[in-house]
Amino acid sequence: MDRPRFRAAFFHPRFWLLWCGLGLLWLIVQLPYPVLLRIGRALGALMYRVAGDRRRIAWRNLELCFPEKSVAERKRLHKENFASTGIAFFEMAMSWWWSRSRLAKLAHVEGLEHLKQAQREGKGVILMALHFTTLEIGAALLGQQHTIDGMYREHKNPLFDYIQRRGRERHNLDSLAVERDDVRGMLKLLRAGRAIWYAPDQDYGAKQSVFVPLFGIQAATVTATSKFARLGKALVVPFVQERLADGSGYRLVIQAPLEAFPGETEEADCIRINQWVEQSVRDCPEQYLWAHRRFKTRPPGEPKLYDKRG
Template sequence: MDRPRFRAYFLHPRFWPLWLGIGLLWLVAQLPYPALLRMGRVLGALMYSLAVSRRQIAARNLELCFPELPKAERKRLLKENFASTGIAFFEMAISWWWPKKRLRKLAHIEGLEHLKRAQAEEQGVILMAVHFTTLEIGAALLGQQHTIDGMYREHDNPVFDYLQRNGRERHNLDATAVEREDVRGMLKLLRAGRAIWYAPDQDYGRKQSLFVPLFGIQAATVTATTKFARLGRALVLPFTQMRLADGSGYRLVVHPPLEDFPGESEEADCLRINQWVESVIRECPEQYLWAHRRFKTRPEGEPKLYRKRGA
């Protein structure tokens, strides 16, 4: 995909409100990092009050995945999760617009040698991540140290799409944005020895998935990780990022490549991936994207686990 380019059409009056909002966000993003964290928590509290449907989804997910926790503890975790989501809004801004030198000070990276070794051996890498609220800034911080390609879905608003791609790709000057449905393009990059960010932890429906347990619940789990690794002749390197509680930045870890992967079957691989996903979520549950209907697709004959929209 070509690099994002500014077009005169972006100055059309219909986009002026967006430009005004973006300009205000740019100004706010220049504040000190601790102030942005506090503002994010305030925004998260507001979202908790107003985004009722998303709050219900997140609360239901926490109930399903942590039934052993007291109700009061799950509510505390829910509020912290919305605080983390609010902070993520400002993390997006600083990852797009902070000077690279200033942004780099927030990074505490471990395991970079695994990526560099694969690169030296011209070995393709699936950088297997999960949808933490810190994913935007995590990819930016890692991208300053090692070029990574990413799966991409075009935004409906062309101005926001331009800003998003420009903000993300400034950290990876030779990176490629791969359309989410472009399997052939992704395999080509993997065979060329590239590293591609990929998260297999969401519900993409029944068609390309198998049902395997996640937090003890049968969850539709994509088989694409196995297919990409096999056909792209690629290593799978788990990747995690976490916002540090002391406000000093982010801990990013590139883990060693999975051994004997792909395994004996797609089902065994999916189970192994879900076990890893569950383990990293348990380390920092308040920073996971719980507002996604992870258990939306059910095995035949099983009841729905979420309320109908508007119910």
């Protein structure tokens, strides 16, 4: 995709309300980081009260994935998850507008040598990530350390799309954005030895998926990770991130490349991926994006797991 460019059309009155909102957000994120964490938690508490559908989806997911927890434990996790989501709103703005030096102070990176080694060997890397609420700021912090390309879906609002893409690329100056459906473009980058952020942990329907266990539930799991690794001759390198509880920033962990991947079958690969997904989520459940119908697609004959309201 081409680099984002500012257009005179963004001064049109239909964008004025968005400009005002962005300006207010820019002012807020100039505040100290500990203050932003507190404001984010307050926003999350408000979202918990008003975002009924998302609240119900998240609660249902917690019921499905943590049946061993008591209702009280799930309620605490539920509220903490919304607090994390509120903080993520300001983390997104931090990644767009904070200076490189200010943002870099929050990074605690482990395992960068795995990406450097792949680069020296000229191998492409599928940076296998998850949809944590810290996704935006994690990508920005890692992008300061190593060039990471990303899959991208254009936003319907062109001004927001410009702000978001420009904000994402300012910490990752050499990165390239690949449209989510541009398989050829992604394979071309992998064969050229580049690293691409890719998250296989959501429900994309049955067409390109197989049903394998996730938290003990048959989940439609995309087979694209195996296909991309095989056709792009790329390594699959797991990557996780977490917001540190002491307020000191973010821990980014680049794990060793998966060995013997892809394996003999796509189903076996998906089982292996979901085992990693489940363990990673269990390590930091309050920061995962639970407001997604992960188990919406069901195997033939199985009942739906979500009601119409979530």
